[in-house]
Amino acid sequence: MSALSFATPAVLAALLALPLIWWLLRLTPPRPQQEVFPPLKILERILKREETPAKSPWWLTALRMALAAAVILALAGPVLNRDTTALSSAGPLTLVIDNGWAAAPDWEQRTETAATLIDAAERADLPVSITFTAETAHDATPESALAAREKLAAARPRPLEPDRARAIESISAALAGARPGTLVFLADGIENDADEPVVQRLSALEPGELRIVEGDNARTVALTAVNNGATTMTARAVRLDAAAPLAATVSALDAQGRAIASGPLNFGPGQSETTAEIAVPFELRNDFARLQIDGIQTAGAVRLLDDGFKRRRVALISGESGSDFQPLLQPLYYIERALGPYADLVKPDNPDLAAAIPALLEQNPSAIVMADVGRLPAGVYEPMQRWLANGGTLIRFAGPRLAAAPADDPLVPVLLRQGERAFGGALSWSEPQPLAPFPAAGPFAGLPNPDDVTVTRQVLAEPVPDLAQKTLASLADGTPLVTMKDEGSGHVILFHVSAEATWSNLPLSGHFVEMLRRLVQLSRSGGVSAESQAAAAATLPPWRLLTASGSLTAETGNARPLTLAPSAAPLASFDTPPGLYGSEDGFTALNLLAADASLAPIDPSAGQMTATRLALAGDTARPLAPWLYLAAFLMLLADSLIMLFMNGAFRRLPKARTAAAMIAALAFLAPLTPDRARADDSRPGDEVILDHLQTTRLAYVITGEADVDRISEQGLAGLTDFLLWRTALEPGKPVGLDITRDELSFYPLIYWPVSASAQMPSPEAISRIDAYMRAGGTVLFDTRDQIGGIDGGQTSPNTERLQAILGNIDIPPLEPVPEDHVLARSFYLLHDFPGRYTGSPLWVEARPDGRNGGSTSLSSSGDGVSPILITGNDFAGAWAVDNAGNPVLPTVPADEVQREHAFRTGVNIMMYMLTGNYKADQVHIPALLERLGQ
Incomplete structure (x- = not known):
């Protein structure tokens, strides 16, 4: 049954004027036809009698009357309503009303629809049972219409998903076996239980009539997940009605509710899931407090953000710069790939840590990761400790450099033993050790047991009373794998293994990514995230709660504190509604929907009985005015064409002619190609730089002592001549260096x-040498005292000066050149490395195993070359020659064969410097051929 109503019925009085309009139209004839009267035309049509009617044709008058009536009816606002007030008398009217988040936009229409049904029940003298699905308590007992109206007036939409199962159970208990008459389900349109659909539950009550009343679901859209990526923040959105395309905007708001960025949200036809992107710098993204869909005011269209969503800036520092030719062996390779999706990674642009670390600290990183960095320059400890006190997190990885560093480093969480694998006694092992399960408390709580991770080498901590409290993860034998100490508001964390897969296979496992991500999350910039607090059970009080319309309120009501437990993500519920839990100093965001949530429509045919699907009260009103206006416009158009025809307008049109073809003119602009002057950006000194880049030169450190510097220059000049004579290398003239500038x-x-008598180099100069070695250069220290020892044995003033210099440089572990080292066979086959003297060993970076091949880290920036060489044999004294090519100093003992071997030592060192692990591969050829069966 249908009913027609009018928004402004007074306008219908204008219909009384239709007879007057009819009379006026009948007395108004068409405009007389105009003719041109040339003589021939008069003679041609002299016998014709042309008449003009005195009145309009009846059919034209009827068309105009219909046009006037359509306009009057349209102005009256006619509305066609569906009558839904007829109720079944077989039982009480039972109303089940969704008042969850999706019902908030059309809540007034829902209450209007329910009120209309209650009025109909009152007229039919039927009791009313009313239940709201998003309430904590239900009273579905049938009662009077007056009591039902009071409950309806007191109801409000909630920022929750409806619990329909509990509501239907309360209805079944209240009816006590009786059947409802008309059961009306005012649904939000979302099916939230696919295992037992809501229509099936309602059908089980066996009502006399089942109706499902829904609103307009076209704008039921929700945000379910947010990802703060490397360049953009992305938000996953889902919607209920995917029939038509939908375009919207996702806005990002700061803590004061100001919109600071936005991105488009577009759904295509049939698309129920899409992603919105907000492309702004991550510093601005870290100010986002919430995302919301503009124009849709629901709790589902809002995604609250806490500190866990902020993208951290992480600085990466390595003990060596690495080589692109062997990326898998670079110290930072696995760290970059573990943190790249979750953090903004920055690296120093200066190998000098004395300048690089302060520059990194000026960028306000949340965390700094150091891979095998031993001793730091003395001037950076104070700014590092200030940064830690303000909340920074320092994550360090062990390696040969850290194992050789002094034990009193303040930026290490525990006291370390010197060396690697220095277990001793009961702590030693003969096979790789697995990891113990992660503790139930701490940053790694909830991670699965690392059964596939093994460790072959590590640095050990001294057993002190508080070692267990500082241990975050350990091996199966109880030795620490990860330790941490608090430093002010920050943390210092140490992995007792290396960052690449030489000491353990931890960097190859999935645990490595999650462990690093959780540790970086400890570097809070203010706030408590669920991710960082889930390590240990925590209880946070409600601070700000989300309303059904998507706004935050300080009225916490009956909300209970939120408990964060390991390995269990918190969920919104009646006791803990969505909002912010904690305090102004730190909070965690609890959102309405899970990250993988989807919106599925309700199927009316899912139950045992067929449900009638209706619209809300406001939606059932179908306005007819647009159709009437369209009909009036079409009639007006028809009237105009008729009048033009009757007035002869179409007869004056010229006969059809062949239209002239249009010729398109194409203009080609010859581009101007003026000669471009080449920019002259040269600067004074560029020619010197170009010469150094084109020519290999040997260099020596200017000590300030004339005799020492003269012998160094003559020695490197003699070695240069020997290289020109014996090898294909053509080095240039040696260069003396002031290492300070x-x-x-x-x-x-x-x-x-x-x-020892020269001036002690400044800390800045030593820091520059340290940076040079990190960047791939090699320094040959020569104490010239036949001792050159660094093993704590015999010393001399020059040796003591060397130890003072090296005390401020992060050097790797050293060893005398082994017999099978590539340095002994890079050009000549050598068994020792004499200079003027022959008693001192040549020290190089120690290798991790007994095989040939170079430095401890095969990925070193020097391509497998040791960054440091130490001797006491006075190489330059043996190489030094005058302008005539004669030796300047005698060897000790006097032996020209020893001088020849000294020159050969210099050649091997240069070949080792310039070819790196290429020569190491060459000396492996016999073993490789043997293995291949050649």
């Missing part, structure tokens, strides 16, 4: 004659 990166090898 000269550029060091041009030279593959720097010879440093150590002199």
Whole structure:
């Protein structure tokens, strides 16, 4: 049954004027036809009698009357309503009303629809049972219409998903076996239980009539997940009605509710899931407090953000710069890939840590990761400790450099033993050790047991009373794998294994990614995230709660504190509705929908009985005015065409002619190609740089002592001549370096004659040498005292000066050149490395195993070359020659064969510097051929 109503019925009085309009139209004839009267035309039509009617044709008058009536009816606002007030008398009217988040936009229409049904029940003298699905308590007892109206007026939409199962159970208990008459389900349109659909539950009550009343679901859209990526923040959105395309905007708001960025949200036809992107710098993204869909005011269209969603800036520092030719062996390779999707990674642009670390600290990183960095420059400890006190997190990885570093490093969480695998006694092992299960408390709580991770080498912590409290993860034998100490508001964390897969296979496992991500999350910039607090059970009080319309309110009501437990993500419920839990100093965001949530429509045919699907009260009103206006416009158009025809307008049109073809003119602009002057950006000194780049030169450190510097220059000049004579290398003239200001990166090898009587280099100069070594250069320290020892044995003033210099440099573990080292066979086959003297060993970076091949880390920036060489045999004294090519100093003992071997040592060192692990591969050819069966 249908009913027609009018928004402004008074306008219908204008219909009384239709007879007057009819009379006026009948007395108004068409405009007389105009003719041109040339003589021939008069003679041609003299016998014709042309008449003009005195009145309009009846059919034209009827058309105009219909047009006037359509306009009057349209102005009256006619509305066609569906009558839904007829109720079944077989039982009480039972109303089940969704008042969850999706019902908020059309809540007034829902209450209007329910009120209309209650009025109909009152007229039919039927009791009313009313239940709201998003309430904590239900009273579905049938009662009077007056009581039902009071409950309806007191109801409000909730920022929750409806619990229909509990509501239907309360209805069944209240009816006590009786059947409802008309059961009306005012649904939000979302099916939230696929195992037992709501229509099936309602059908089980066996009502006399089942109706499902829904609103307009076209704008039921929700945000379910947010990802703060490397360049953009993305938000996953789902919708209920995917029939038509939908375009919207996702806005990002700060803590004060100001919109600071936005991105488009577009659904295509049939698309129920899409992603919105907000492309702004991550510093601005870290100010986002919430995302919301503009124009849709629901709790589902809002995604609250806490500190866990902020993208951290993480600085990466390595003990060596690495090589692109062997990326899997770089110290930072696995760290970059573990943290890249979750953090903004920055690296120093200066190998000098004395300058690089302060520059990184100026960028306000949340965390700093150091891979095998031993001793830091003395000047950076104070700013590092200030940064830690303000909440920074320092994550360090062990390695040969850290194992050789002094034990009193303040930026290490525990006291370390010197060396690697220095277990001793009961702590030693003969096979790789697995990891113990992660503790139930701590950042790694909830992670699965690392059964596939094994460790072959590590640095050990001294057994002190508080070692267990500082241990975050350990091996099966109880030795620490990860330790941490608090430093002010920050943390210092140490992995007792290396960052690449040489000491353990931890970097190859999935645990490595999650462990690093959780540790970086400890570097809070203010706030408590569920991710960082889930490590240990925590209880947070409600601070701000989300309303059904998507706004935050300080009225916490009956909300209970939120408990964060390991390995269990918190969920919104009646006791803990969505909102912010904690305090102004730190909070966690609890959102309405899970990250993988979807919206499925209700199927009316899912139950045992067929449900009638209706619209809400406001939606059932179908306005007819647009159709009437359209009909009036079409009639007006028809009237105009008729009048033009009757007035002869179409007869004056010229006969059809062949239209002239249009010729398109194409204009080609010859581009101007003026000569472009080449920019002259040269600067003074560029020719020197170009010469150094084109020519390999040996370099020595200027000590300030004339005799020492003269022997260094003559020695490197003699070695240069020998290289020109015996090898294909053509080095240029040697260069003396002031290490406090000269550029060091041009030279593959720097010879440093150590002199106790020379001025001690400044910390800045030593820091530059340290940076040069990290960047791939090699320094040959020569104490020239036949001792050159660094093993704590016999010393001399020059040796003591060398130890003072090395005390401020992060050097790797050293060893005398083994017999099978590539340095002993890079050009000549050598068994020792004499200079003027022959008693001192040549020290190089220690290898992790007994095989040939170079440095401890095969991924070193020097391509497998040791960054440091130490001797006491006075190489430059043996190489030194005058302008005539005669030796300047005698060997001790006097032996020209020893001098020849000294020159051969210099050649091997240069070949080792310039070819790196290429020569190491060459010396492996016999073993490789043997293995291949050649």
